[in-house]
Ligand SMILES: Nc1ncnc2c1ncn2[C@@H]1O[C@H](COP(=O)(O)OP(=O)(O)OP(=O)(O)O)[C@@H](O)[C@H]1O
């Protein structure tokens with residue numbers, strides 16, 4: 001798929017801009033702060049209804065404006081659809097397809113599929129487990145958009161359950177009895193929805209693993225495909241026999257319930273949910289000689305970067321294997337890479353259906369990514385002839 005036209009209204013720094021686009025490579029070049037990332041961020045937002053730069057929507061609306069509109073014509077298998085999202089400051093967002101409103105905004109998620117490489121990706125490797133969980137969840141939702149609903153249900157259950165844990169932890173006597181009875185209902189919700197998320201993440205990591213090894217081999221100098229490894233680390237490890245079988249959703253649900261029962265006192269004391277996929281991590285390891293080392297705390301800067309790139313490339317390859325090329329966004333990444341990695345990455349992505357690159361100077365765009373060039377200056381986006 002590719003975006004053939006992008007319109008922004010009051011999105012970030014743009015009062016209004018129209019950008020016609022082609023399939024293949026397009027580079028946006030311009031000095032710092034001119035609005036290059038804002039353009040690609042808008043396309044990524046349309047895909048996930050989330051920005052790769054900020055957790056909330058407020059910064060996406062131009063300062064002083066009430067709402068931002070992102071509209072894109074998206075071509076898939078020769079057919080064009082116009083997707084639109086209206087981002088409202090302090091009110092619910094709205095989505096439209098070919099001008100018809102969607103009943104739920106989140107039904108837009110996954111209709112455009114993007115994979116973004118950005119300098120922020122280093123947090124995938126160096127950041128908290130929540131950064132890696134988000135990476136997995138975003139990918140799983142792009143592959144199966146209905147999971148956006150499952151994830152938001154889980155977040156809601158977690159919030160409710162946490163506030164109940166706080167109340168129950170402080171209550172005494174019959175009030176406590178009542179709160180505990182209600183808690184068991186929320187335990188059930190958490191286990192049921194949590195098990196589904198857990199099962200999805202486990203199978204996603206299985207699917208992703210070979211691609212990560214392959215991608216790491218390509219981007220890390222002298223590495224082989226066994227040198228990078230990902231492992232899902234759940235807080236609840238179900239016992240399954242034989243060990244190599246994939247646990248069923250029901251097994252996972254039961255395992256979460258058992259662990260909830262076992263940790264109930266801790267949870268009440270601390271007033272937070274300690275059991276469930278919101279506490280899990282994705283472990284990253286590299287080989288150094290015969291040793292297997294965690295990336296965080298051990299890997300060099302270059303190795304960390306290679307691993308982060310490998311995760312993104314693997315996500316791209318996996319989505320591609322599902323049958324439709326996602327739109328690849330390379331936001332300011334080439335400046336971060338040495339010349340050999342630049343060339344390797346450029347060659348890997350050069351045949352993607354659509355690649356959008358941002359760079360401060362033209363020299364940062366590798367020769368292998370020749371294509372359309374736009375100059376971005378003070379909110380004006382002009383095509384170089
Ligand atoms: N909500 C907003 N309202 C108005 N201006 C904004 C808003 N959010 C960001 N900006 C402005 O947009 C500009 C940043 O744009 P962007 O991040 O696209 O720059 P860039 O061209 O990618 O720069 P760099 O090369 O440094 O990455 C900044 O000047 C910032 O002040």
Ligand SMILES: [Mg+2]
Pocket residue numbers: 036037038331332358
């Ligand atoms: Mg930028």
